[in-house]
Amino acid sequence: MLLIYTNKRSRRRRTPMKNPDLPKPDDMHPVFHRWLESLPLLEDKPPTTVCAYGQALRRVAYFAEIPPASFGPTELGQAALTDVVRRMRSSGEVSKATLNQTLSAVGSFFDWCIAERIADEAPDIRRIRKISKLGADRSDPEYYRPAELEGLFQQARQPSPSRIRWPARDLAMCAFLAVLGLRASELTDATLDWISRERLEDVDGSATWMLQVRGKGRKTRWLPLSDELVDAHSLWHQERQDEVETLQVAIKHLRDHPQGDPERQEKQSGEEERLEDRADRFRPGPDRPLFLTNEGKRFTYRQLHYWLTKLNSEASLRDRSPHSLRHTAGVQLAADGVPMNVIQSLLGHASVATTGIYTELAGGELVGVLNRSEANTLLREALDGAVP
Numbered sequence: 001m002l003l004i005y006t007n008k009r010s011r012r013r014r015t016p017m018k019n020p021d022l023p024k025p026d027d028m029h030p031v032f033h034r035w036l037e038s039l040p041l042l043e044d045k046p047p048t049t050v051c052a053y054g055q056a057l058r059r060v061a062y063f064a065e066i067p068p069a070s071f072g073p074t075e076l077g078q079a080a081l082t083d084v085v086r087r088m089r090s091s092g093e094v095s096k097a098t099l100n101q102t103l104s105a106v107g108s109f110f111d112w113c114i115a116e117r118i119a120d121e122a123p124d125i126r127r128i129r130k131i132s133k134l135g136a137d138r139s140d141p142e143y144y145r146p147a148e149l150e151g152l153f154q155q156a157r158q159p160s161p162s163r164i165r166w167p168a169r170d171l172a173m174c175a176f177l178a179v180l181g182l183r184a185s186e187l188t189d190a191t192l193d194w195i196s197r198e199r200l201e202d203v204d205g206s207a208t209w210m211l212q213v214r215g216k217g218r219k220t221r222w223l224p225l226s227d228e229l230v231d232a233h234s235l236w237h238q239e240r241q242d243e244v245e246t247l248q249v250a251i252k253h254l255r256d257h258p259q260g261d262p263e264r265q266e267k268q269s270g271e272e273e274r275l276e277d278r279a280d281r282f283r284p285g286p287d288r289p290l291f292l293t294n295e296g297k298r299f300t301y302r303q304l305h306y307w308l309t310k311l312n313s314e315a316s317l318r319d320r321s322p323h324s325l326r327h328t329a330g331v332q333l334a335a336d337g338v339p340m341n342v343i344q345s346l347l348g349h350a351s352v353a354t355t356g357i358y359t360e361l362a363g364g365e366l367v368g369v370l371n372r373s374e375a376n377t378l379l380r381e382a383l384d385g386a387v388p
Contacts, residue, residue, distance in 0.1 A: 022058040023068035031072050035112045056105035063087045073119035081123045085132050111306040115164050122302050142320050143327035153382035155315035172236040179375045181329030181347045184322040186215050188299045190290035215348045226370040228379045247279035332375045
């Protein structure tokens with residue numbers, strides 16, 4: 001007789017989770033509907049995802065006990081959203097997968113709100129996932145093929161009606177990510193004093209522009225900048241200085257033409273203060289961010305991701321994460337025959353002491369490496385015609 005053993009546990013059907021009485025879409029604030037309408041255009045989301053994201057935000061409103069008509073970014077700070085996530089987990093009504101999707105929707109909502117100047121900052125979704133022990137999904141190890149990278153570089157330097165684009169800066173940011181292979185956090189943390197000119201014992205004994213990267217685990221690595229990277233950075237730095245000078249001219253004009261009417265004086269004073277604040281944010285300084293948003297602030301990761309999403313869309317490319325540009329650097333260097341140990345030093349995968357890095361540079365292992373990469377060659381093609 002054949003005995004068949006079955007696992008009763010595996011045969012037991014899971015009881016469907018309760019579907020809470022979510023707010024109706026028509027009851028939600030207009031900003032909710034504007035965000036939903038943007039998803040197919042800016043994030044290339046299919047109708048099913050748009051529907052799921054809409055339900056996700058209505059779920060947040062339900063558990064946060066926020067009136068649908070009042071729902072907006074100001075109602076969801078870091079502490080409030082953390083509490084909402086805890087309520088969802090303890091309710092037994094929301095699965096882990098649904099909760100992860102809900103947080104993705106919240107992140108998308110805040111990205112859009114920041115781009116539309118409805119919000120100034122977003123909750124730290126990654127930290128909330130960690131606290132809630134949800135675990136963030138790993139980014140796929142994707143990279144840009146040469147033709148795609150060429151399209152990205154070319155599109156980056158083109159004027160755009162988007163309020164989050166700035167051609168000179170965008171090309172430089174793409175270059176630092178795709179040629180140097182910087183992590184997203186390294187790019188957003190970078191300050192102007194990371195770049196310096198060092199005299200190394202290379203072929204001609206001339207000084208080389210270097211980027212001192214303070215990366216993961218507080219480890220520092222020195223990276224040589226190719227001529228193309230220096231040119232890309234110079235273009236952005238010059239436009240940044242031009243912005244400050246333009247603002248200073250506008251401030252001087254206001255001061256030279258004071259208004260006689262008290263009401264107009266107050267309005268003029270407010271405008272002068274706004275211009276001075278913007279000029280101060282863009283004014284270069286050793287501890288100032290290397291790259292700034294159009295508002296003159298340091299990029300957050302979500303703003304960086306949203307910026308790349310927009311740029312990919314304009315270039316008719318598939319959406320990818322900023323980390324894909326780091327993968328691109330590694331792939332291109334490997335394809336160009338650069339030894340793996342050199343690539344590891346360049347990308348910061350191995351722990352190397354500062355003196356060790358200088359020894360490698362003096363030996364010529366890293367100096368000139370970037371000049372041989374195809375990503376750097378494509379950057380030169382994008383720069384042709386852009387350098388005054």
